[in-house]
Amino acid sequence: MRVRAFLAIVLCKLLRFVSRLLHRGGTAMPGRWAQRICPGLLGILSRDVKVVVITGTNGKTTSARMIEQAFADEGKDYFANRSGANLLSGITTEFVMNSTLSGRCRKEYAVIECDEAASVSVFPLLKPRVIVVTNLFRDQLDRYGEVTHTLANVRTGIQGAPEATLCLNADCSLTASLADDLPNKHVFFGIEPGACPSGEKSELSDAPHCIRCKTEYQYDFITYGHLGAFRCPSCGYCRPAADYAVTDVTEQSAEGSVIVLNAHGKSCLAQVNLPALYNVYNAAGAVAAVTEMGLGTEAGIRAIEHFKCGFGRMENFALGKAGAKMMLVKNPAGCNQVLDFLCQIKKPFALVVCLNDRGADGTDVSWIYDAAFEKLVDCASYLGQLAVSGDRAADMAVRLKYAGVAPKALHIERDYEKLVSWIDAQEVPVFIIPTYTAMLELREAVIRKVGGDEFWV
Amino acid sequence: MKLKICHLYPDVLNLYGDGGNIRCLTRRLQWRGMEAELVKMPIGSHESLAGVDLVFIGGGQDFEQQVLLEDLHRGRDEELRAAIEDGVTVLAVCGGYQMLGAYYETYDGQRCDFIGALDLYTVGARKRMIGNYMFRCDDALGGMTVVGFENHSGRTRLGSGVQPLGTVLAGFGNNGEDKTEGAHYKNVFGTYSHGPMLPKNPDFADLLLRTALERRCGSAELAPLDDALERMAHAEMCARLERERA
Structure with a gap:
């Protein structure tokens, strides 16, 4: 095993070196080869690293940049997969590049965004401390299939990481259902009903029917898409109370938003450095993740005010x-x-x-x-x-x-x-x-x- | 002149851009100075199909199939069969197309009865048939080429009571084996071309409108439209599929 791991690491670093010589990214390909030589390499490299992983359909990269900012501000020794290579191969490359030839990771923390379909193979190897699930929407049917399949994938991935604390979007009926039947500790984040004007119920909801009993949901409040204060009139499944709750969106402009965030009962005013409501969700999820990683809520709130957005x-x-x-x-x-x-x-x-x-x-x-x-x-x-x-x-x-x-x-x-x-x-x-x-x-x-x-x- | 268009089950059969077909039919009528009255009939709707000229049925997710079947078997199935026999124009796509057949049998042998309006059935396979594809419609329908995107695991077999809608030129079609694509019966057009097939197949869109108008008014002259963009999108996909095949 040790010899295989060593060979895989050497090859991966070499391939990356050559890629960069050729002015290529070399973000996923080296890891793919390393993985082929030593399956499970990611598990070896991430053994002693405290990992926060972000998955979900939309907002992975932005959430990761917000969370990463808190680690940078707090002077933590960390790395992140910033390139967008978020499959097993890309994440493996990133770990190899931050490890010694003997397979010891040089960093204490890692902020990793992970493709939702890849979570099945990645989570059990990474054994993250914290898993953020931003939301689940219909996305690229040719690749992911139905959204309930994606949900099942993420659930199976989490089953391989029972120690992880889950930060779940309370307003997404699909995401919130991950708290069912999983032994993990979990917290919810969300936008409280009334925090902003309610959107209209979309005819094209990605999740119109109850995930537990298939009855049509009723909504008291909608932010956008199928996100909001859902409740099932038949089985009673409803939006859980949010531990990290945006209670007011006081200002929305082309530069950003001003929000009131209540974290575990304590309210504070915060600025989100990027415009649009979906970034308010990303911010609330990021504050939850930063807090659950032990960096403190204040670090999270500072981070969402001045982080650098992902490319594009x-x-x-x-x-x-x-x-x-x-x-x-x-x-x-x-x-x-x-x-x-x-x-x-x-x-x-x-x-x-x-x-x-x-x-x-x-x-x-x-x-x-x-x-x-x-x-x-x-x-x-x-x-x-x-x-x-x-x-x-x-x-x-x-x-x-x-x-x-x-x-x-x-x-x-x-x-x-x-x-x-x-x-x-x-x-x-x-x-x-x-x-x-x-x-x-x-x-x-x-x-x-x-x-x-x-x-x- | 006005056509009454019904979007059947827009709440669950809306998998990927299906609404684009409705938008296309509506616009192409309006651009010719005609009117379209759109009636949406979601699950639980008691509205009758009487007076409807054109029915659109889209594709859906497996998750909602049970809810859908329960609603169908509360009388909608009988009504649909009657409308089809009566010559109402129907465009049924992917899951909606399968639903008009006799049954769907899953890969592991579980059978689910559908409405049996068309002489065809579907058997699930392990390997999905996914990708851009193209087929040529039967000469009787005008022989136009249609480009689309298919994404299905069901393999559909046609009985003797229906004609194939066309012949596969690239891609899989009904089952990936016999080169047939879709089904045509009376004024029903069933196809695997999921999502918005009509905007980039203007000739096929007009075929549906003409069929519905002829039934309503006896004859139908459709004024030509400026379809330069539509034909560009159509031709580009044809060319790409030709290239890939070569």
Whole structure:
């Protein structure tokens, strides 16, 4: 075993070194080979590390950046898988790169985001102290299958880590149900009914029926999607009380939100460094995780006020006369939140939508019809130029046409260099909403023009 | 001129962008100066199908199937069968398509009875059939090529009472074996092309509208529309699938 582990570590480090020489990320591939030589290597390397792992459909990266900030602020010796490589292979690479050749990890803590489908194989090896589940939405059916399958995956993963404290989204009926039948200690975070104006019940809920008895839920309050104060009129399953509760969202702007957070009965005012309601959830979950990791609630609250967002997540670039903001979208729930954000701006803006259909994006682009692009018609008076790009630009153009956006206002530009020049020529702020691989490519083109970090930095 | 369009079970059969089909039918009527009246009939709805010209049934998750079957067997099944025999235009996609058949048998042999409106049945397989695909419709329907995305583990076999909707050009279709895709019976069009198939297949969308209008008014002339974007999306996927096949 020792020899295998040693060989795997040497190979992994070597492959990473060569990757970087070739100006590649080398984030997942080295770990995949290491894993092949020594299955279970991750378990050996993470033995003495205190790990907090973040999983769920949306908000993994942002939550991880918030949590990581608290570790940095507190001067803790930690590392994180910042590159987005969040499968077993990528997480293994990250651990190897932070370990000695003898297989001893040099850091005391690790902040790890983990793909929800990979949690089955990752959690039992990592044995995390804390597991955050942000939420569960329908996502990339071609890859994950139904959302209840994803839920079952996460549950099986947690069964391999019975010592972990679970930080669960109280407002997500799917996520909250993880507290059932699992021996783990758990805490809930959420947004209290009345903390902000209630959203409307969506016809396209990802979880309309009770996970326990299949009766249709009733809602007293909705934040967005299927999140809110759900209750089943038949079996009584309902939103649990939140230990980390946002009791008031006092301010929401394009720069961020101001919230009142009640943690275990103690209230305080906090600022969230990123706009939109979904980041309020990420913030509440991050404070819960930081507290449960033993760093204290204050450290969590400081972190959400000044953390650096992940690449492509509301990331700002010095392009055009008024700047550009990139907002990654991966599924209808996330996309709707971004569209809501655009509708709130109430100032002239230009928009770029980049749709790819590669493995990491989901090969099925049907989901764009579940996202409410019709909202763009509501803010048509502010929406100026509109460009579509990516491998499936034509499908995106058709989607926008059927949403009611006049086809003449659509500019199809597949060449990223030209697209960046187009963005740079805009007089008003430009919002760019790309899918994952489109984000990576377009971001590279942007960086070639205006500078910035490579995605693995 | 007005068509009454029914979205059947929009609350559970809405797996992936199915609403795009309704939006497409509605828009294409409106762009031609016609009207569309949309009626949604979720689970528990007692609204009758009487007067409906076009029924759309989407695909759904396994999780809700039991809830759905209970509702179907409370009389909706009989009503659907009658409407189909009466020549109402129906587009049924993926799970909705399977549901019109006789039954679904799971991989381990459990049988679940469906409504038996179409002479076909479906057997579950272990390997899912996932990906972009394309098929050519029967000549009688206009012989147009349709591009879509399929994601199903059920393998559907057609009986002699129905015609295939088309022939698979790339991908799996009904079962990945006999090259058939979907089913056509009277004015029912069943297909595995899940999600929003109509926006990027404007000829097929117009076939449905024409079928429904002919039944309502005896004849139907559909004015041509500017489908440049739709045809671009369609042609790009055709070209890609051709390339992959080569």
